[in-house]
Amino acid sequence: MVRRFLVADALSLLGNAAAAVILPWLVLVRTGNATAAGTVAAASALPMLLSAIGGGVLIDRFGRRSMSVIADLGSAMSIAALPIVDATIGLNLGWFVVLGVAGALFDVPGLTAREALLPEVARASGTPIERVAGLREGTAAVVLLVGPGAGAVLLALTGGPAALWLTAATSALAALVTSSLRVRNAAPGTGARPARGNWWAEVAEGWRTLRDDQVLVALTVLVTASAALVGSLLGVLLPVRLAATTGPQWLGAVITAIAVGSLLGAGLYAASGARLHRRTWFVAGACVHGAGLVLVAALPGPPVMLLGAVLAGAGGAPLSSMLTVIVAERVPDVLRGRVLGFQNAVGLGVAPVGMLLAGIAVDRFGVLSVSRLMALAWAATILVVLALPALRRLEAVDAHHR
Incomplete structure (x- = not known):
């Protein structure tokens, strides 16, 4: 189980790392404007920040595994939409911003959901949590080593938007692997909690x-x-x-x-x-x-x-x-x-x-x-x-x- 968890985490991180290389290059090529890449990154910053907080509420409401799967599928669809739009009506700065924001809304909640899922994986597998946490940190280091290079290789081999299909596939595969984990999805509803629907009260409690x-x-x-x-x-x-x-x-x-x-x-x-x-x-x-x-x-x-x-x-x-x-x-x-x-x-x-x-x-x-x-x-x-x-x-x- 620990291996599957690490594979899912690595696939999700790898897709994001490769996309971080491919997307700026694609924005520059399609728009011919260096400022455009910065515009896409800036437009995604605030939604990413808000999704980190709001995603935590959703994780506690609907479960760690469920939200991890949803986030990876959402990220995969956001990335896959780019080559689809490019092949049909053509990509412009507006589409890059819209789909970049959509991807940002899924990326951080997915990361948070996997972090929240880690103790359950350790408990269900009988593995010390220190070991699982260390292995996950090591997995992230490996992705940092190979992810950007993988993105550059994909660009060199495919020449552009087609590379995004493979990055979308890694996120979709991560969702599939995560869904196979047989762990407790959500915490038992014990203790005093604000009623569901009182969003700000739940945020404040965290x-x-x-x-x-x-x-x-x-x-x-x-x-x-x-x-x-x-x-x-x-x-x-x-x-x-x-x-x-x-x-x-x-x-x-x-x-x-x-x-x-x-x-x-x-x-x-x-x-x-x-x-x-x-x-x-x-x-x-x-x-x-x-x-x-x-x-x-x-x-x-x-x-x-x-x-x-x-x-x-x-x-x-x-x-x-x-x-x-x-x-x-x-x-x-x-x-x-x-x-x-x-x-x-x-x-x-x-x-x-x-x-x-x-x-x-x-x-x-x-x-x-x-x-x-x-x-x-x-x-x-x-x-x-x-x-x-x-x-x-x-x-x-x-x-x-x-």
């Missing part, structure tokens, strides 16, 4: 659950801040620096190094996550991840930068896996989708803001000054987080809500 748990808040802030920093480094600071020095080819090498490190860290956590104290994992992961990001942010020569990227990935993967495990333990089953939805929404919202602020700061103060300031700020952040009393209590809690 927010309060996350807000009132100091451990979840601290870990969510740490992982989100890390994602924002990585996005700023890869999206702004490194391209600016490398364009003026060694050349853009090293940017791809840094991304690959992060993925390799993530694969190593995830494999180690999958193998040993349940054997060591969580505080040990947390301290080791935070220190290794923090040291790696500080090295990258210092913008050294390529060898040191690649070493930092590997360390950042190796330390970050156990932290992300731990967050999955701790959410499963600390959040009642009937609220898991909403809490995960809020966490994903925060991550989606913070990353582009961080890139925007980094770009403004680089234009004003220069890339070296900004990068070194970010390195110092991140080092200080890690020291503060390690000292937080809330993060000294990471061991398993009594899972009465299960």
